[in-house]
Amino acid sequence: MDARLRDEAVGLMRDLVRVDSSNPPGRETPAALVVKAYLEANGVACELVARDPDRANVVARLPGRGTGPSLALLGHTDVVPADAVDWTHPPFDAHLDDAGFVWGRGTCDMKNELATRCVVIAELARTGFAPAGDLLLISQADEEDGTDVVGMPWLLAERPDLRCDYAIDEGGGVRLELADGRVVYTLQVGEKATLPATVTALGEAGHASIPTMGRNAVPLLAELIRRLDAHATRRRLVPAIRGMVEALGVDPDRDLAAVAAEVAALHPAFALEIDALLGITIAPTLLTGSSARNVLPGRASVGVDCRILPGDTEADLERELAEALGDDIPHEVRLDQGITGGTESPLGTPLHAALAGAVETLEPGAVLVPQLSTGFTDAAFVRQAFGTVAYGFWPVVSTPLDVYEGGMHNRDERIHVDDLGTAVALQLDVVRRLLG
Numbered sequence: 001m002d003a004r005l006r007d008e009a010v011g012l013m014r015d016l017v018r019v020d021s022s023n024p025p026g027r028e029t030p031a032a033l034v035v036k037a038y039l040e041a042n043g044v045a046c047e048l049v050a051r052d053p054d055r056a057n058v059v060a061r062l063p064g065r066g067t068g069p070s071l072a073l074l075g076h077t078d079v080v081p082a083d084a085v086d087w088t089h090p091p092f093d094a095h096l097d098d099a100g101f102v103w104g105r106g107t108c109d110m111k112n113e114l115a116t117r118c119v120v121i122a123e124l125a126r127t128g129f130a131p132a133g134d135l136l137l138i139s140q141a142d143e144e145d146g147t148d149v150v151g152m153p154w155l156l157a158e159r160p161d162l163r164c165d166y167a168i169d170e171g172g173g174v175r176l177e178l179a180d181g182r183v184v185y186t187l188q189v190g191e192k193a194t195l196p197a198t199v200t201a202l203g204e205a206g207h208a209s210i211p212t213m214g215r216n217a218v219p220l221l222a223e224l225i226r227r228l229d230a231h232a233t234r235r236r237l238v239p240a241i242r243g244m245v246e247a248l249g250v251d252p253d254r255d256l257a258a259v260a261a262e263v264a265a266l267h268p269a270f271a272l273e274i275d276a277l278l279g280i281t282i283a284p285t286l287l288t289g290s291s292a293r294n295v296l297p298g299r300a301s302v303g304v305d306c307r308i309l310p311g312d313t314e315a316d317l318e319r320e321l322a323e324a325l326g327d328d329i330p331h332e333v334r335l336d337q338g339i340t341g342g343t344e345s346p347l348g349t350p351l352h353a354a355l356a357g358a359v360e361t362l363e364p365g366a367v368l369v370p371q372l373s374t375g376f377t378d379a380a381f382v383r384q385a386f387g388t389v390a391y392g393f394w395p396v397v398s399t400p401l402d403v404y405e406g407g408m409h410n411r412d413e414r415i416h417v418d419d420l421g422t423a424v425a426l427q428l429d430v431v432r433r434l435l436g
């Protein structure tokens with residue numbers, strides 16, 4: 001690690017954290033201007049691209065020699081809101097403590113990553129690096145909310161020249177020590193898709209003073225919810241999770257319950273997620289019953305958060321819901337909107353190899369383990385728009401895992417400064433391997 005580059009990235013991250021870009025409402029332009037000023041001061045050509053002048057995106061480019069692939073480094077400027085009363089240090093002060101942690105909203109998600117990516121492209125420009133293909137830096141607004149369509153989906157539609165072969169975004173890079181002593185780093189290669197549904201129990205309205213009058217839909221719904229909660233969905237291995245299982249040294253071609261148990265035993269982080277990565281998940285969350293306490297409703301419904309695997313269809317979810325609900329209680333199932341997300345980049349690409357090589361340099365013997373996110377990142381838009389191979393990777397080594405994950409979208413978000421130094425060094429290595 002180069003202490004000078006670490007401190008440069010820490011300084012830029014602290015400048016970004018001090019700009020409150022909480023979304024909603026966003027207003028990311030002041031953060032975009034911090035990025036632009038830094039890049040231009042270091043000789044990187046840069047432009048703001050905005051649909052809404054208060055919510056600018058940043059695009060920078062180090063032109064390639066034209067002989068190789070292009071790579072985009074991504075980083076959103078918005079953050080989720082923070083309530084200062086909950087925090088040990090104010091969330092927009094970027095306080096640096098004696099132990100080397102910078103506290104503040106966005107220090108893990110993802111002004112840390114953005115700052116290191118800016119330093120990477122700046123350092124390459126300063127040292128006269130001429131990439132084989134274009135090296136892009138895209139810093140987009142509105143990742144956390146997305147309702148206004150001013151960030152990545154708008155930007156990519158507006159600017160087809162941002163087409164790139166490879167991209168690195170947020171998500172993976174977490175260092176895990178397995179139960180058997182091996183060390184792995186996660187590589188996020190895709191995400192599950194959301195496909196929200198509503199299940200409505202159909203009864204018959206009546207006066208609540210005589211509950212046997214009519215057929216109260218609420219207890220019917222209660223039984224349907226119990227069935228949804230108890231249902232075990234089919235398990236299958238998508239390519240990313242097959243890659244994960246193989247990278248962990250577990251034989252994937254067996255009963256998947258045994259595979260899941262073996263993976264879960266390797267680390268609590270895998271134990272938490274493995275079931276959700278092997279199938280559709282169904283979580284009943286939003287309740288609607290009668291609009292008046294003294295009326296037995298004829299209809300009662302539950303909004304259900306459903307997440308499907310890449311490649312699953314609406315019919316796959318409908319089949320699982322039908323099996324869960326049975327046919328003895330009258331009900332309706334409605335899919336509320338289409339499939340969102342569910343993209344997956346292939347493994348074994350030159351970017352995968354470059355990251356694996358850089359991880360080996362960082363920590364000899366450590367293994368890169370593919371992973372799917374159960375959430376969503378803007379990498380999905382890049383995969384969908386251009387067929388880009390996009391991975392999430394930013395090494396988290398010096399910040400304890402519970403601190404890192406505990407602060408994400410939560411109080412007391414903080415990052416150790418050495419992780420910024422490690423991230424700059426590793427990403428410089430990746431760029432040189434891929435575009436050198």
Ligand SMILES: [Zn+2]
Pocket residue numbers: 076109110143170
């Ligand atoms: Zn993020």
